[in-house]
Amino acid sequence: MKILLATVYHYPHTGGLSTHVATLKAGLEARGHEVDILSFSDIPELKQNMKVRGPGFLMNKLSKGKGFVYGLQTRKKMLQKLMEAVKQKNYDVVNAQEVYATFAALDAGLPVVSTVHGYLTYEALSAGNILKDSPEEKFLMEEEVKAYRSTRAIITVDTRIKEYVQREAGITGTAIRNFINVDDFRPEKEKKAEFRQKHGVDVDVPVFFVPRRLTKKNGVIYPILSLPAVLEKYPNAQLIYAGTGEAMDEMKRLIAEHKLEGNVRLLGAIPHDVIKEFYALADVALVPSVHSAGVEEATSISALEAMGSGSPLIACAVGGLKEIINHNVDGLLTEEKNVEELSAAMIELLDDPAKGQQLADRARKKIEDEYSHMAAAEKYEEIYMRAVK
Known part of the structure; x- marks a missing residue:
């Protein structure tokens, strides 16, 4: 055709x-x-x-x-x-x-x-x-x-x-x-150190990656609000965003308000091929979507890419995210807008890398089989x- x-x-x-x-x-x-x-x-x-x-x-x-x-x-x-x-x-x-x-x-x-x-x-x-x-x-x-x-x-x-x-x-x-293209988005964790050096990320820094358009329904402010509790235990942790949108100004305000300038990077729009490198260098991927004006997240491509790329995923239990993620089996689901619950999940995966790897391995198999x-x-x-x- x-x-x-x-x-x-x-x-x-x-x-x-x-x-x-x-x-x-x-x-x-x-x-x-x-x-x-x-x-x-x-x-x-x-x-x-x-x-x-x-x-x-x-x-x-x-x-x-x-x-x-x-x-x-x-x-x-x-x-x-x-x-x-x-x-x-x-x-x-x-x-x-x-x-x-x-x-x-x-x-x-x-x-x-x-x-x-x-x-x-x-x-x-x-x-x-x-x-x-x-x-x-x-x-x-x-x-x-x-x-x-x-x-x-x-x-x-x-x-x-x-x-x-x-x-x-x-x-x-x-x-x-x-x-997703399961051949393009595949685990490359063996290149973690290489990609960190390329993108100026210290090798020992815990990294949370948020590959989201910066808009209200994507809940992009909530990782910022959750980060201070994570920093109490992991003071050098970094939150890295890839995307642009109308929520950028509010995010910058919250970063300044909580004095997080040294722990949050806003990359803006980056090429899709480069996003794959950030999945590989990250310890955890976040998809913190929320309900907004009747809008729910669909079957999030960002979530699927994270699952295909070998990064353990934390997402909010809304919309299509509940359909693709089996909580505590191939990812973690948290209540939307629940800052404390998101912080706890972030800390949990830093505390227990073996659990994160197990979630990531199961997620990759699901992507190959179903997506x-x-x-x-x-x-x-x-x-x-x-x-x-």
């Missing part, structure tokens, strides 16, 4: 959606399909600024949320034009990665299957992009329902999102949990073929 993966956001970019697209492409190509990717990155930077960012910024200054909605609609129109320009390639199916990529494919006259990674409206509320009970909230929810009812098939990345689509739009999708990109690509292929009959 000739398949087009499409998104109104940037590709590549820091975040799970971009990782999902790259990994799905690898799996589909390994199965013999021809796969292209079309994204907002294919629009010239000057045009992005003039048509989307500049006007959207000004509109948001006048009325919170209007610029956000305008931006999505404009991205859709621009992506649609790109799709119309490549129609001669005769794609069998477009796999749209969100609501407005779905609309772009529909209006371009292309057969479309949609993957739902999250909750567009609720996530916009959680991130502060729109206001609760605003016209924008009502409009975006109507747009979600319209997209779900218009596409040929719905794929969701966990069962909760499948239930959400069923509840809001009356459409039954297929839940295919997120996945392979090859197995997921086969499932996607089946849905594509049914959708275009």
Whole structure:
């Protein structure tokens, strides 16, 4: 098949959606399909600024949320034009990665299957992009329902999102949990010292790695709040974040307030290949997601990557994280927003490296057995073929 993966956001970019697209492409190509990717990155930077960012910024200054909605609609129109320009390639199916990529494919006259990674409206509320009970909230929810009812098939990345689509739009999708390239994300702990030297991390320092977009629903403030208790026993412990987002300012404030400047590193956005090196040099990975404005973590790609990379994982017991982690078997689950419980779990794995290694070994086996990109690509292929009959 000739398949087009499409998104109104940037590709590549820091975040799970971009990782999902790259990994799905690898799996589909390994199965013999021809796969292209079309994204907002294919629009010239000057045009992005003039048509989307500049006007959207000004509109948001006048009325919170209007610029956000305008931006999505404009991205859709621009992506649609790109799709119309490549129609001669005769794609069998477009796999749209969100609501407005779905609309772009529909209006371009292309057969479309949609993957739902999250909750567009609720996530916009959680991130502060729109206001609760605003016209924008009502409009975006109507747009979600319209997209779900218009596409040929719905794929969701966990069962909760499948239930959400069923509840809001009356459409039954297929839940295919997120996945990783098990060949790319594999244990490399033998390179721990090498990667620590490369990235300026002392060889004897306990390291907690948080590979998360810095947004409210990812709970990124809670490792900072939990760190002081850890430092009482392990005073040289480091907390390293990889990602960017709107929570950055609050995190910097908390770091200064608790005098943690010497123990917390904010790397910003780093390439996906480099993230693999931080998994290898870390002692523990953290995925501290929380409920936020009705949003729950899906089958977290960051969690799957940590489990595949040989790092013991601590995560909060919300959303899809509860589906992929078996507490005290292949990871540790803590109550969301519970600073004391998270601190205790962090200390526990530093106190007992053998337990951490056991959790990590079991997690790697689970990833190989259940979350392979090859197995997921086969499932996607089946849905594509049914959708275009």
